Each structure stands twice: as structure tokens, then as C-alpha cells.
Amino acid sequence: MPRTLIAGNWKMNGLMANLAEVERVAAEVPASSEGAETLLCLPATLIHAGSAKSEGSGLKIGGETCHANEKGAHTGDLAAEMLKDAGASYVIVGHSERRADHGETDAVVAAQASAALRAGITPIICVGETLDQRDAGEVLTVITTQMAESIPEGAEAAAIVIAYEPVWAIGTGRVATSEQIAEVHTSIRNLLVRRFGDAGRTTRILYGGSMNPGNAAEILAVAEVNGGLIGGASLKAADFLAIYRLAAQ
Numbered sequence: 001m002p003r004t005l006i007a008g009n010w011k012m013n014g015l016m017a018n019l020a021e022v023e024r025v026a027a028e029v030p031a032s033s034e035g036a037e038t039l040l041c042l043p044a045t046l047i048h049a050g051s052a053k054s055e056g057s058g059l060k061i062g063g064e065t066c067h068a069n070e071k072g073a074h075t076g077d078l079a080a081e082m083l084k085d086a087g088a089s090y091v092i093v094g095h096s097e098r099r100a101d102h103g104e105t106d107a108v109v110a111a112q113a114s115a116a117l118r119a120g121i122t123p124i125i126c127v128g129e130t131l132d133q134r135d136a137g138e139v140l141t142v143i144t145t146q147m148a149e150s151i152p153e154g155a156e157a158a159a160i161v162i163a164y165e166p167v168w169a170i171g172t173g174r175v176a177t178s179e180q181i182a183e184v185h186t187s188i189r190n191l192l193v194r195r196f197g198d199a200g201r202t203t204r205i206l207y208g209g210s211m212n213p214g215n216a217a218e219i220l221a222v223a224e225v226n227g228g229l230i231g232g233a234s235l236k237a238a239d240f241l242a243i244y245r246l247a248a249q
């Protein structure tokens with residue numbers, strides 16, 4: 001069983017003053033912890049200071065996206081190596097908000113994940129269907145395509161993380177049922193095993209979409225759920241830690 005990963009995604013939220021929340025989380029996560037691994041993906045402006053706040057603890061810091069290239073004329077973008085230099089050890093790629101707001105395609109996501117791997121940081125590759133796609137019965141087709149095309153060639157199974165985030169469950173308070181989550185996570189596991197062989201069982205598959213302290217225990221108990229990618233409930237240390245503690249039990 002892969003080690004559980006409880007990851008937060010602050011999205012476009014947080015000023016320097018909010019780093020007190022990072023400090024609170026770090027204070028509760030021991031460096032030597034063998035339980036759940038814990039990660040906060042922060043806005044780029046907070047990564048360096050957030051890393052300093054988490055130093056000496058088991059809390060890791062990540063970025064929310066990266067550019068596919070290593071450097072160059074890409075005003076406003078950040079290379080994976082820059083994130084690593086600032087203290088990130090993970091980066092989210094292909095979040096549905098990036099796919100929608102910035103037109104990031106599966107090919108772009110694969111290139112970003114590849115850049116992260118080259119820089120020595122772990123990409124969390126997001127997949128998930130829209131409500132229209134679910135209503136049209138296209139969930140598994142969409143996931144299969146995103147899995148085939150968003151994971152870069154040459155990636156090793158244990159070096160990547162997959163996050164299943166049904167777009168209709170993000171920030172809506174509407175959570176996928178355990179049956180819906182189990183169906184998709186099992187399909188993702190099968191796709192990983194088909195692609196990587198037995199090593200495909202080592203890839204962590206996170207669920208994301210309105211996860212909170214009240215529903216986390218049920219979600220984390222679903223087959224092939226190896227952790228969570230948590231948005232709103234990661235902004236407050238108390239909520240995020242409540243989920244972490246459930247996973248660490």
C-alpha cells in the first residue's frame with residue numbers, strides 16, 4: 001500500500017500573514033512521522049517563506065503549477081527548478097482550474113510533469129471529468145484519455161502522484177459518493193498497472209473535491225484512495241490538521 005499523502009492546495013489565497021497557518025501545521029507534523037505524508041501547495045509568493053516555516057518538521061511544501069521549459073522568455077511563468085530552489089518538493093500540474101483558465105491541454109500537462117521530474121520534484125497530475133461529461137456517461141473515457149496523455153513518457157510509477165478531482169465537486173460542497181470515487185480510483189489503478197506493470201500499484205491516487213474534516217474518514221476508507229488534495233479546508237490549520245490526524249491514525 002502506498003504511503004498516504006494529505007496535500008493542501010491554497011490556490012490563489014494567502015498573504016504573508018497567513019503563513020501562521022503553515023507554522024501551526026508544521027508544529028503538529030513530526031519530522032520522523034511514519035504515518036501520512038503531509039504537504040501544502042502554496043502560491044509561488046509564499047513557497048520560500050513557507051519552506052522556512054516548515055523546516056525541521058515533516059510538512060512538505062509544493063507549488064501549484066510550473067512551466068514546461070527550464071528557462072527563457074516566458075514572462076510571469078516559473079520553472080520547476082525555481083520552485084525547487086524556493087523549497088518545493090512537489091508541484092500540482094493539470095489542475096482543472098489551470099486547464100480551464102489557461103487552456104492547458106493534456107500535452108502541456110505531460111510536458112509540465114516531465115519538467116518537474118527533471119527538476120527532481122514530484123508532479124501531482126490532476127484528472128477529472130466535468131458534470132456534462134459525467135451526465136453524458138463519459139467519465140471513464142475522459143479519465144482514460146487524460147491518464148494516457150497527461151503522464152509523460154519515461155515517468156516512473158512511484159515518482160508521480162495522480163489526483164482524481166471531479167470538476168463538479170471542486171469548491172461546490174458537493175462530494176462524489178464513495179461508489180463514484182471507488183469506480184474511478186479503481187479504473188485509474190488498472191490503467192496504471194496496464195502502463196507500468198506491478199509498479200503501477202505504488203503510484204498514489206488522491207481524491208480532491210470538497211473534502212473536509214467531516215467527510216475525510218469516509219473518503220480515505222474507499223478502495224484505492226491513497227490520500228487527498230484539499231482546497232478550501234487546507235486554508236485553516238485546524239481543518240487541515242483534523243484531516244491529517246484521521247489519515248495518520
Ligand SMILES: O=C[C@H](O)COP(=O)(O)O
Binds near residue numbers: 172208209
Ligand atoms: O486542489 C484542490 C481541489 O480543487 C479541491 O478543492 P476544494 O477542496 O476546495 O473543493
